[in-house]
Amino acid sequence: MKFLSQALFVLLLVFVPGRLAAQGNHAVRGADERFKVDILVVVAHPDDEAFFTPYLVRAINDLHKRVAVIFSTRGGSGANHDARERGPSLANEREIEAREACARLGISKVWFLDGKDTATQDLLDSLANWGHGANLESMVGLIRLTRPEVVFTHFPGVFIGENHGDHQATGVLVTEAFDLAANPIVFPSQLAGDTKQHESYLSNLQIWQPKKIYYGSDADDFKQFAGSGPGYSVRETSPALKKPYWRLALDSAMAHRTQFPDDIERISKMSDEQLEKLMSDPNTGWWSEPLTLIFGKSVVGGAPTDDVFANINPGPAPREAPARKQTERAALPRTELVLGGPWQFYAQFRAAHGLENLRQASTPEIGVKAGSTLMVPLVIYHADPNETLKVNLKIETPDGWKVASGHGELGLPAESSTALRVEIETPTLAVEVLKKAVPLEVTVHGEAGGKSIGDVKLRVLLRANALPQ
Ligand SMILES: [Zn+2]
Numbered sequence: 001m002k003f004l005s006q007a008l009f010v011l012l013l014v015f016v017p018g019r020l021a022a023q024g025n026h027a028v029r030g031a032d033e034r035f036k037v038d039i040l041v042v043v044a045h046p047d048d049e050a051f052f053t054p055y056l057v058r059a060i061n062d063l064h065k066r067v068a069v070i071f072s073t074r075g076g077s078g079a080n081h082d083a084r085e086r087g088p089s090l091a092n093e094r095e096i097e098a099r100e101a102c103a104r105l106g107i108s109k110v111w112f113l114d115g116k117d118t119a120t121q122d123l124l125d126s127l128a129n130w131g132h133g134a135n136l137e138s139m140v141g142l143i144r145l146t147r148p149e150v151v152f153t154h155f156p157g158v159f160i161g162e163n164h165g166d167h168q169a170t171g172v173l174v175t176e177a178f179d180l181a182a183n184p185i186v187f188p189s190q191l192a193g194d195t196k197q198h199e200s201y202l203s204n205l206q207i208w209q210p211k212k213i214y215y216g217s218d219a220d221d222f223k224q225f226a227g228s229g230p231g232y233s234v235r236e237t238s239p240a241l242k243k244p245y246w247r248l249a250l251d252s253a254m255a256h257r258t259q260f261p262d263d264i265e266r267i268s269k270m271s272d273e274q275l276e277k278l279m280s281d282p283n284t285g286w287w288s289e290p291l292t293l294i295f296g297k298s299v300v301g302g303a304p305t306d307d308v309f310a311n312i313n314p315g316p317a318p319r320e321a322p323a324r325k326q327t328e329r330a331a332l333p334r335t336e337l338v339l340g341g342p343w344q345f346y347a348q349f350r351a352a353h354g355l356e357n358l359r360q361a362s363t364p365e366i367g368v369k370a371g372s373t374l375m376v377p378l379v380i381y382h383a384d385p386n387e388t389l390k391v392n393l394k395i396e397t398p399d400g401w402k403v404a405s406g407h408g409e410l411g412l413p414a415e416s417s418t419a420l421r422v423e424i425e426t427p428t429l430a431v432e433v434l435k436k437a438v439p440l441e442v443t444v445h446g447e448a449g450g451k452s453i454g455d456v457k458l459r460v461l462l463r464a465n466a467l468p469q
Pocket residue numbers: 044045048164167
């Protein structure tokens with residue numbers, strides 16, 4: 001007993017002054033807990049949050065998780081299907097629609113980055129048009145502010161499907177921010193404490209490592225991702241709300257009037273039974289059953305198909321930096337032809353961010369509008385950057401396609417790599433023919449000094465409509 005009372009006395013000596021100080025006039029303020037979330041969703045455009053909304057309804061109402069949503073653009077491009085406004089005015093309307101859609105889910109923390117809606121399939125176009133650096137800084141700052149346990153975003157990769165450059169750019173930006181937000185030398189002004197009473201420039205945030213990242217894909221063939229992450233039923237009934245998850249997700253999506261007013265009109269007149277039928281039919285339903293969240297990576301271990309919150313103890317995570325692998329390029333100084341553009345970028349990106357296991361198309365693929373010019377971006381790495389190089393490119397195309405430029409003998413300057421492109425005119429085909437179209441292969445054979453320097457293959461699906469490359 002005597003020992004115990006001595007121990008208590010020592011404890012009081014140690015801790016009481018600290019506690020008193022914390023209650024005094026000089027209490028140091030902690031983080032604003034209103035802005036701490038469990039899930040941070042980052043998507044490209046107003047209405048893209050619907051990738052995840054059936055799961056978010058579950059997380060908010062039945063798992064009592066806190067959610068914030070960030071849109072990387074305000075969606076000012078594209079058509080206004082409902083009224084006259086375009087461009088910047090359309091973006092103003094879409095911001096309000098997005099806030100309304102989130103409010104219907106109970107989400108009030110909604111931010112917009114400064115990305116400009118960029119209508120191409122090339123993520124590099126989007127990043128260039130947005131200003132990659134400034135938006136990455138904003139993204140890292142919002143992760144440090146909201147301190148999410150998990151992050152949901154678009155899949156960084158090229159697939160036949162909507163394949164919007166803004167979606168991919170968002171996935172890339174968020175993956176970069178996931179890896180950077182806990183690094184104290186990255187955007188250090190966000191982490192610096194006050195230097196004066198009314199500090200205006202320094203943010204006084206702290207480093208933060210989200211624990212897991214998941215992706216949603218807009219590939220036409222979504223079934224290929226089954227089992228690549230946890231699947232959650234869209235059709236189950238929420239115990240708290242007594243309605244199926246899809247129903248609440250649908251109610252939220254109805255806020256996007258400038259995007260699909262006809263659907264909204266039609267759906268709002270349907271009975272519960274008609275809606276149930278529409279949404280449970282795999283051909284007309286808006287969400288696959290189950291909804292798969294594609295596992296990106298975890299800093300707290302676990303298997304890809306584990307529950308989103310498995311292994312997660314909320315709070316700051318000590319973190320080991322992921323191993324940064326050098327790409328094979330550095331180790332192999334040989335002349336080599338590879339697919340350039342987004343594909344070259346992703347090869348390096350996956351290695352740098354520890355995402356080698358992320359699924360990719362077995363042969364690179366893309367969907368383009370029939371009758372448009374297909375561009376095949378190429379890069380040739382030079383074995384000797386100090387010598388000029390002669391190469392010969394031969395192109396194989398499907399019947400009826402015409403190589404317009406980029407083939408034959410090419411003299412390359414002395415440099416370490418050269419970016420080239422081959423242009424191929426694709427045929428205009430009737431809509432009925434396109435409905436049955438399958439992807440066809442284009443091959444570029446490269447030779448230098450009479451030896452092969454590699455073959456590049458691209459599977460191309462001609463479609464009635466597609467964003468420009
Ligand atoms: Zn979108």
